[in-house]
Amino acid sequence: MQPLEKTGNILPLLHEIRHALEDLLATGQTMVIDLQAMPFAPSELVELKEILGVGEVSAELHALGKSTIQETAFSGAWWIVHFNIDEKMISQTIEICHIPAILMAQHADIQMGLQQLSSTLGGVSL
């Protein structure tokens, strides 16, 4: 099978990212682009990834399956992929923000961790 020709959706998407980065600088407005909601030829996502490139930060999350959070070569634009516990992709997005919300520690988790730490310390005499 020969490589398929393209939908032409990459260019407008790149423009959308550019506008979103401008907004982030100007107003602090964040944005999420759901890549699963728009059509791409099979080769186009690969191409998009190549154009956006790899930036400074790369993180992996392990909660209900793996997630990869990769800053693109354009700081402030993040490529985020969530997988489920069966390692199937469940969502693929580009987020425009200072730091993706999913990386932030959550109050409930901090609380639970704190409890555990306290009980551990309570059982050990210093």
Add this chain to the structure above:
Amino acid sequence: MSAPTLQKGLNAFAEQIDAPIASFFSSCVHCGMCADACLFYTETGNPKYTPIHKLEPLRRFWKQEYTLMGRLKKALGLSKAISDEELEEWKELLYNSCTLCGRCSMVCPVGNDLAYMIRKTREGMAASGHAPIDLVGASNRSVTIGSPMGVRLPALQAQSRKAAKETGLDIPFDQVGAEYLILLSSMEIMNYPEYLQAIAKIFKQAGKTWTLASDAFEATNSGIQIGVSDIARELVSRVVNAAEKLQVKTVISPECGHAYTAIRWDAPNLMGRKLGFKVRHILEVLEDFRQSGLLKTEGLEESKITFHDPCQIARRGGVIDEPRHLLNLVSNNFVEMNDHGKMNWCCGAGGGVSANEEAHEIKIKVFNRKVTQLKELKVDTLVTACANCRIQLEEGLEEYQIDLPVVGLTEMIAEHLVETK
């Protein structure tokens, strides 16, 4: 009496087309899975051996006579009529390269019983004079002499005397009221007299009464193989009448595949009535004995053995667990072949192929399938429960220069009986 004609053949096709045939043809999805189930295809790679293709004459007849489109096409000359030349060409496919083993029927995703259809197509082939000459001869001998191999009663009586001498036991003939009627295949009378001796010993130990019938000792049925129900009925009615005259409770089919099919499944349909007795394969009876504690054996076979499931007995007869129980009774080194049981590969000589000299070359060629199975196992002894399989196994192994003894299961059991005297 009259000569076979194309018209009679076509009439036979029309007689044979029943609801199952019509629904089988109309539900075929042309997937070709039956090809890989057939050893005539797998061992030759020639697509003409695809089971559904062997049915082409009957399929076209059905299409032309029973479907609207087919009739139109025939009327418009778009579909060619069935000719004598075509049937002669198909003879090889329907007789020489099909053992009615039924493996194709097992894999058909829409449940078409292809073996049943081939058996029915043979009716038209025989009626139109396109049956192999050797099968005609065998049928002739069966009807006129009483056995496809020409075995007459005196030959059996001679073997019986020999068996009586060997075992020191009585070989009963025509005993009214005996519990079991024993049938034999010609092959067992002429080539494997051990079978009769084994029967005498086993039934003696079990304390069961049995008998042979002097007017119906032959279990095989050439009518089934050649595909002439009239002849099949004539042959099977001899057994049915003898069994009912002797008032036996059970008729035992010997170690012969199609004989079991003939008496167990075809007989009531051919006779058009319920039979006055039960029909069991000898392995089923032996297993009954074993379960009731009537089969006492001692010692175990030391060699590594495997079992070749005869198609008609295992696949179409369902006698699969019985031989395993019996083998494990006398062996602790029994191993299974790949695809054993209901998916076992045919020996290559059933369904009339062994009696058909025209099929000699191909039946040896396709025996390669069995050779492959056996090579994977490296056994010392091959056991089976069909005299016809046994002949082919022995001949095939010889041709492929493999030194491997072939034994009938019943006689193997008999050799391990605890002496009770």
Add this chain to the structure above:
Amino acid sequence: MNQLSLEERLRLHGVSRRGFLKFCAATASLMALSPAMIPRIAAALENAKRPSVIWLSFQECTGCTESITRSHSPSLESLIFDAISLDYHHTLQVASGDAAEHAREQAMKDNWGKYILVVDGSIPLGNKGFSTIAGISNVDMLIETAKGAAAIVAVGSCAAFGGLPKANPNPTGAVSIDMIIKDKPIINVPGCPPIPVVMTGVLAHFLTFGTLPELDHLKRPKAFYGQNIHDRCYRRPFYERGQFAETFDDEGAKKGWCLFKLGCKGPTTYNACATTKWNGGVSFPIESGHGCLGCSEPNFWDAGSFYAPLSTPIGHVAQNAGYALAAGALAGAAIGFANKQKSSQAIEKHEEITVNDLIKGETK
């Protein structure tokens, strides 16, 4: 256990708040909701209680259940289905016989007015006896079970539109759910089978908002059925440029050109296949090289050939085909009768064959 909220249950299973937020993000994507909705989804799911679900299967092939149990959302079994209480499902439940029917009655009693009724398969009205469960006809069971339902989800084209059983000449008199139940909210999730995540998405929406999603004129959730396949198809640019595959093996087909001329029903079919895709987002029919059959549209089976371009007039063809079929059925019956005659005539003509009648040219 039934009283715990979804988040509490997840936490019991060792899932962190962060994991829960990830699940909410995936759910938003699943429901085709704006990512801005994630906080709202999280807030709603934190407090969601397990609704009871009763699943009835009528004239169907189990393809819908097959499809849904292969759903790949954040692991269907552990999450979405964990978040509901599936109290009755012929195919999946362990109970059988009286115990099974008892489970259904008990769930109805305990959750009267609150449970969700999921139905796959059409209902035969030609003769009630065509399809029964535990001796109860499909139509009776539907009417009885629908009475206490909060809403009904008709899963698959059979339940939504009558589907294959209803195709001409509709021998069982099959009808869709909404032909029988008129006084309950009904959500149609058509497709043969429907995309699994669409089904999960509808359940997730109900869990999240406690309401039904927005529906189109055919009662389908707009989030999934709002756009047609064609508009979201990656092959759409070829259509615009007039580049079409003419056969399944020509150069155009190899280059992945538009399948319109090969009968693709994408332009008139509203479904999410082109973006959500199948088998965990691997592919969808058009990406595999075959046109869309239009399986999520009413009467797709009778809408002309799957391989005739949409520009061929189908209205009259379908009607004429109906007449032709009716004529064919009559002709078929006539042939059936003639065929029976043929076999019995053949049997009458049978001359007994003896062993002397088997060799050509030998007449004795």
